[in-house]
Amino acid sequence: xxxxxxIRHQFPTLHQEVNGHPLVYLDNGATTHKPQVVIDAISxxxxxxxxxxxxxxxxxxxxxxxxxxxxxxxxxxxxxAQHLHEIIFTKGNTEAINLVANGFRQxxxxxxxxxxxxxxxxxxxxxxxxxxxxxxxxxxxxxxxEMGVLDMDSYKNLLSDKTKVVAVNHISxxxxxxxxxxxxxxxxxxxxxxxxxxxxxxxxxCSIDVQDLDADFYCISGHKVYGPTGxxxxxxxxxxxxxxxxxxxxxxxxxxxxxxxxxxADLPHKxxxxxxxxxxxxxxxxxxxxxxxIGLDNIVSYEKELVDYATEELSKIEGIRFIxxxxxxxxxxxxxxGDIHPYDMGMILDKLGVAVRTGHHCAQPxxxxxxxxxxxxxxxxxxxxxxxxxRLVEGVIKAQTMLS
Amino acid sequence: MxxxxxxxxDIIDEFDMFEEWMGKYEHIIDLGKSLPLIEEQFKTKDxxxxxxxxRVWLHxxxxxxxxxxxxxxxxxxxxxxxxxxxxxxxxxKAQDIVxxxxxxxxxIGLKEQLSPTRAxxxxxxxxQMKLYALAFQSQN
Numbered sequence: 001x002x003x004x005x006x007i008r009h010q011f012p013t014l015h016q017e018v019n020g021h022p023l024v025y026l027d028n029g030a031t032t033h034k035p036q037v038v039i040d041a042i043s044x045x046x047x048x049x050x051x052x053x054x055x056x057x058x059x060x061x062x063x064x065x066x067x068x069x070x071x072x073x074x075x076x077x078x079x080x081a082q083h084l085h086e087i088i089f090t091k092g093n094t095e096a097i098n099l100v101a102n103g104f105r106q107x108x109x110x111x112x113x114x115x116x117x118x119x120x121x122x123x124x125x126x127x128x129x130x131x132x133x134x135x136x137x138x139x140x141x142x143x144x145x146e147m148g149v150l151d152m153d154s155y156k157n158l159l160s161d162k163t164k165v166v167a168v169n170h171i172s173x174x175x176x177x178x179x180x181x182x183x184x185x186x187x188x189x190x191x192x193x194x195x196x197x198x199x200x201x202x203x204x205x206c207s208i209d210v211q212d213l214d215a216d217f218y219c220i221s222g223h224k225v226y227g228p229t230g231x232x233x234x235x236x237x238x239x240x241x242x243x244x245x246x247x248x249x250x251x252x253x254x255x256x257x258x259x260x261x262x263x264x265a266d267l268p269h270k271x272x273x274x275x276x277x278x279x280x281x282x283x284x285x286x287x288x289x290x291x292x293x294i295g296l297d298n299i300v301s302y303e304k305e306l307v308d309y310a311t312e313e314l315s316k317i318e319g320i321r322f323i324x325x326x327x328x329x330x331x332x333x334x335x336x337x338g339d340i341h342p343y344d345m346g347m348i349l350d351k352l353g354v355a356v357r358t359g360h361h362c363a364q365p366x367x368x369x370x371x372x373x374x375x376x377x378x379x380x381x382x383x384x385x386x387x388x389x390x391r392l393v394e395g396v397i398k399a400q401t402m403l404s
Numbered sequence: 405m406x407x408x409x410x411x412x413x414d415i416i417d418e419f420d421m422f423e424e425w426m427g428k429y430e431h432i433i434d435l436g437k438s439l440p441l442i443e444e445q446f447k448t449k450d451x452x453x454x455x456x457x458x459r460v461w462l463h464x465x466x467x468x469x470x471x472x473x474x475x476x477x478x479x480x481x482x483x484x485x486x487x488x489x490x491x492x493x494x495x496x497k498a499q500d501i502v503x504x505x506x507x508x509x510x511x512i513g514l515k516e517q518l519s520p521t522r523a524x525x526x527x528x529x530x531x532q533m534k535l536y537a538l539a540f541q542s543q544n
Contacts, residue, residue: 341458343458343479403433
């Protein structure tokens with residue numbers, strides 16, 4: 001059971017007025033707020049530990065290194081990775097995808113194919129476009145239907161021995177669809193393709209087991225799981241991480257350096273050039289611990305209740321059209337009302353203290369498929385309440401009255 | 405024809421009547437609805453100013469020493485602001501437009517609408533209006 005009042009008390013940013021109204025924050029798909037323990041963990045690092053990691057023999061450096069590496073272990077457990085060195089710290093989900101896509105530039109050849117889905121956001125499209133461009137491989141798109149569900153028959157038909165990579169999100173940021181990634185990975189493996197799962201939205205909304213999924217790469221973003229911005233993690237199977245070339249050169253990622261030749265460090269350091277976001281890395285552990293203390297299962301079932309309630313209440317509004325109506329959904333409700341432009345709706349909701357995302361959610365191809373300029377997206381976190389939903393619904397009705 | 409400055413003052417006075425944001429917004433929405441539509445032939449890719457959130461079309465022509473603007477947007481709030489900008493700048497001399505400031509949008513309490521971070525295309529639109537005026541001015 002969730003005690004939402006107790007949870008809300010832990011989030012200082014939630015307790016403020018916006019435009020004269022108590023803040024209703026429903027833009028969690030963009031980023032979540034941070035509980036006090038996470039904020040404290042960042043301060044604690046700078047107040048007590050501040051030191052560079054992995055290189056100092058002195059006390060503070062060791063302490064900071066231990067805290068940072070403890071976070072890697074927490075992430076390993078959270079994703080159920082087999083080995084600690086399969087967890088690479090990144091600055092976020094986008095960097096993780098770029099790291100992998102960049103590595104594949106050297107592996108892909110002319111005639112090879114990379115598959116992405118029609119519901120990807122730009123950060124899981126553009127890095128692959130760039131990789132295909134520089135290797136003369138071809139990017140192909142797994143289509144989706146009008147409900148926002150991937151067409152699995154088409155996916156199966158697209159797979160062939162030419163397919164080298166499949167990159168799909170676990171949960172769509174624009175539509176909330178939960179994709180059947182386990183099945184997709186299995187089919188991709190049958191043709192020998194590697195699979196990257198973008199877990200940016202899945203991180204806060206479902207439990208992840210990379211071994212059970214048999215994912216080759218899986219990435220999460222810290223700031224979407226109640227952690228700091230500028231930190232995230234990439235899981236990669238050992239064999240793949242060994243195969244991929246380093247992403248960036250610099251300190252930390254080397255074993256020996258001379259002007260003739262540099263040998264690279266072992267995993268995971270091969271992919272972690274330079275001084276990382278140490279405070280962020282340490283505080284990401286705090287965020288994951290915080291989630292686990294509440295219990296991911298509790299969070300998932302509470303959020304489902306909220307999303308169901310919101311869907312039910314919103315559907316009473318005349319002219320509302322939900323974009324993305326998959327059976328399996330999490331965390332997100334995307335909609336438009338009549339012919340009201342999402343931007344107009346968002347402006348008025350903002351004045352009423354309700355924070356939602358409007359626009360194309362960095363997923364323009366998704367909007368093109370539905371022939372709309374964008375949507376209004378309400379996305380939920382464990383600290384949201386039914387009262388938040390009521391305020392959203394009132395706001396949408398108010399905006400509708402003003403705009404029509 | 406009143407000067408740009410006079411028109412801007414009229415607009416400021418007009419908005420002073422509304423004490424709350426809602427009145428202002430409703431007025432903007434009404435203005436947006438009444439903005440004469442840009443002719444379809446001018447709603448071209450070349451005339452499109454891209455914003456992340458809403459799109460703006462702007463067309464300008466120079467006639468009898470004056471610049472005439474017509475514009476449109478797919479979002480009604482954006483269109484309302486456009487209506488104000490067109491009202492202030494259309495049918496004015498190119499040089500006056502080049503020299504005019506756009507602070508009246510701030511003064512009527514809609515500063516956020518013209519913030520570059522809004523990504524609604526309006527900031528680029530103002531810039532584009534001035535660029536047209538500058539181009540017409542240099543033709544003379």
